[in-house]
Amino acid sequence: MPTYTMGEKTKATLYLEEDLVGRAKESDLNMSKIANNALKQQFGIGRETSKQKNLRELLKDVDEDGRLYSFGFKIAGLELENIRAFDELSLDFQDGLNVIYGPNGTGKSSVIQGIASAVTHNATEADDGLLKHDQDSGSAKVRLEKSVMFRQFDRGNQYDSGENSVLLLDTPFAGYGDEYSREMLDRLKKDFDSQIILTTLDGELTDMADNSIRLRSFTEERLVEVRDRIADTENELSYHKERLADVTSEIDELEEEIENLQASRHELGSLEDEREEVQQSIEKTRASVDETRERLESVEASLEDADSERKIGMLEERRDNLSEQLHRESEQLEEYSRRLEDIESDISELDDESENLQDLRDHLEEKLEKRRELEESIEMLKRKHADLCEEHAEIKEAMEVSK
Numbered sequence: 001m002p003t004y005t006m007g008e009k010t011k012a013t014l015y016l017e018e019d020l021v022g023r024a025k026e027s028d029l030n031m032s033k034i035a036n037n038a039l040k041q042q043f044g045i046g047r048e049t050s051k052q053k054n055l056r057e058l059l060k061d062v063d064e065d066g067r068l069y070s071f072g073f074k075i076a077g078l079e080l081e082n083i084r085a086f087d088e089l090s091l092d093f094q095d096g097l098n099v100i101y102g103p104n105g106t107g108k109s110s111v112i113q114g115i116a117s118a119v120t121h122n123a124t125e126a127d128d129g130l131l132k133h134d135q136d137s138g139s140a141k142v143r144l145e146k147s148v149m150f151r152q153f154d155r156g157n158q159y160d161s162g163e164n165s166v167l168l169l170d171t172p173f174a175g176y177g178d179e180y181s182r183e184m185l186d187r188l189k190k191d192f193d194s195q196i197i198l199t200t201l202d203g204e205l206t207d208m209a210d211n212s213i214r215l216r217s218f219t220e221e222r223l224v225e226v227r228d229r230i231a232d233t234e235n236e237l238s239y240h241k242e243r244l245a246d247v248t249s250e251i252d253e254l255e256e257e258i259e260n261l262q263a264s265r266h267e268l269g270s271l272e273d274e275r276e277e278v279q280q281s282i283e284k285t286r287a288s289v290d291e292t293r294e295r296l297e298s299v300e301a302s303l304e305d306a307d308s309e310r311k312i313g314m315l316e317e318r319r320d321n322l323s324e325q326l327h328r329e330s331e332q333l334e335e336y337s338r339r340l341e342d343i344e345s346d347i348s349e350l351d352d353e354s355e356n357l358q359d360l361r362d363h364l365e366e367k368l369e370k371r372r373e374l375e376e377s378i379e380m381l382k383r384k385h386a387d388l389c390e391e392h393a394e395i396k397e398a399m400e401v402s403k
Contacts, residue, residue, distance in 0.1 A: 068167070068168070068169055069112065069115070069116045069168035069169075070166070070168070071119055071166050073144055073166060074095065074144070074145060075093050075143070075144060075195060075197065076092070076143040076145055077090070077091060077092045077093060077143040078091045078111065078114065079091075079139075079141040079143070080114050080138070080140055080141075081138050081139045081140075082131065082132040082137065082138030082139070083110055083114050083130050083131065083138050083140060084107055084110035085107045085110065085132075086110065086132075087132075091213055093197060093211060094210050094211040095194075095195055096189075096195070096209075096211070097185070097189055097196045097198065097208060097209045097210050098195070098196060098197045098198065098209060098210065098212070098213070099199075099200060099208070099211070099213070100197065100198065100200070100212075100215065101199070101200045101205070101206060101214060101215075102214055102215035102216065103201060103222060103225065104201065106216060108170065108199035109170050109171070110130065111199065112168045112170040112199060114130065114140040115140070115142055115166075115168055116168060117130060117140055117151055118149050118150065118151040119142055130153060131153045136154065137152065137153060137154050138153045139151060139152050139153060140153070166194065167192055167196045168197050168198075169196070169197070169198040169199070170199050171200055172198065173185070173200065178204055181200075181204075181205060182208065185198075185205060204380075204384075216394065216395070218394075218395050218399060218402075219395075220399070222395060223396065223399070226388055227392060230385065230388045230392060233381055233384055233385045233388060234385065236381055237378065237381045237382070237385065240378050241378065243374055244374045244378065247370050247371050247374060248371060250367050251364065251367045251368060251371060254360060254364045255364065258357065258360050258361065261357045261360065264350050264354070265354055265357075267350065268347060268350045268351070271346055271347050272347065274343055275340065275343045275344070278339050278340045278343060279340065282333065282336045282340065285329055285333045285336060286333060288329050289329045289333055292326045292329055293326055295322055296319065296323060299315055299318050299319045299322060300319060302315055303316065303319060
């Protein structure tokens, strides 16, 4: 059995099986790195990083469902022949997040299981069903950055052969809402820096992907399903457009109300200036009334002491003039007082309206945000509708060709 002696720092010897050594050499694998990792795993050397812990906890539920695979190398591409629904399939992958999307029956799980079967050393239970039912042989070839992993499938005789890592997830968020799926996928991208290959039923998550691959199903059942989904999408679009129209109308009303309140605030300043002028007029008129009343009282006192008809006549005329003047000034004072009350009432009402201005602005911002969300949803639904119509046309064309 061949041996591999590690460096001076480790002072350890690994005994490797000859076929494993040959396979490693053919794939240009780093034997020193593999040996060090093997010893670390054996003796528990190396603490788990916080990012590794976050990733482990994040993927716990997915792993329990048996839809998670992880390998210590990146995958450049995949070629399948006679695997499940595929006569031939060739895919290219990129660094970062790769999303494979499509409806049930398009072969998403077959892609993940084909990769897993090609790179694992032991056959899995799923391998038995990978080979196309009407074929006696098939293959899965995984292209790495510097080498290739190939697995041949023969009816009743399956075997494999065999490089910094890839995470495979087969429809991990099925049944969850779009918001939850996006949150989990965003956390996954942050906690797993390398390559991810993920399958999903629909294309809602593809905008988060570095690479997206669409698979098709050309069956009568899928044609009916797509037709139904087109109708559902059109109904959803119609509803969102109605909601957008309602929200836009509410925004217009709020903006008009805010504009009126802002104009009222300018009016408030004018009223406050007018109030000050009226108050000054009231003070001036009140002083004049007091002065006229004193003069009238003086004339009436002089009238009592008058001793000639001529003097009495002059004082009576003067008294009558002062009485009329006092009457006019008193009426003017009452008019100023009523005007001041009206101004105070208007100012109080405008003060109350001004206090509501910020509430209206906050409400307007909420409606504007709602409109942005609806506009984004409408654009997403339009893209979804266009994709479904395109798929519907492709399925019809493929079915016509097959007749």
